[in-house]
Amino acid sequence: MKLSVSSILLLGASLLTLSSCVTTPSAQKMQEANAMLKQSAKKAEKGDYTGANSAAAAIGSGVRGAVELAPVVQSKTGNEVNLKPMLSAWESGPYKDLRKALAGGQEKATTAAFTNLRGQCTNCHAAIGRPGIHVN
Numbered sequence: 001m002k003l004s005v006s007s008i009l010l011l012g013a014s015l016l017t018l019s020s021c022v023t024t025p026s027a028q029k030m031q032e033a034n035a036m037l038k039q040s041a042k043k044a045e046k047g048d049y050t051g052a053n054s055a056a057a058a059i060g061s062g063v064r065g066a067v068e069l070a071p072v073v074q075s076k077t078g079n080e081v082n083l084k085p086m087l088s089a090w091e092s093g094p095y096k097d098l099r100k101a102l103a104g105g106q107e108k109a110t111t112a113a114f115t116n117l118r119g120q121c122t123n124c125h126a127a128i129g130r131p132g133i134h135v136n
């Protein structure tokens, strides 16, 4: 069988697509958390604090679920990082503040809490050597 250049290119492209689909279960949970973050922020923007708060609950379970699946990870620089203390800091800090602000329907506090929350998502990613992960 003779393979044309275009079929080889096609094969390469499908392999690339395939490999980018392979995600770990914890990455999947993180993606869920990211999607729920977007949803929660959108709802809060529209003044739907109740909806925003239930979406925010799913952010929390996504992040917690991801860390529980793999509490110790190898950072890009090779050292092992224990995520549990960072998870606790995240939960008891900006995440708690966000839930409180949403429950109280407080506009200003909500805006600030979203900013801090995103910052802390990124802090944890930086600790594993992946500061470039896009947070919604």
Ligand code: HEC
Residues within 6 Å of the ligand: 023, 024, 025, 026, 027, 028, 030, 031, 033, 034, 037, 059, 063, 067, 070, 073, 083, 084, 086, 087, 090, 117, 118, 120, 121, 122, 124, 125, 128, 133, 134, 135, 136
């Ligand atoms: C306690 C540490 C920690 C916190 C806090 C954290 N993450 Fe992550 N995140 C990780 C780790 C570890 C991975 C890598 C998971 C993997 O590849 O198995 C990750 C990966 C991701 C990814 C990429 C998934 C992929 O497709 O590879 C996204 C998106 C993400 N996180 C979103 C978020 C968002 C949004 C928040 C905050 C609401 C957040 N993360 C908070 C540790 C954290």
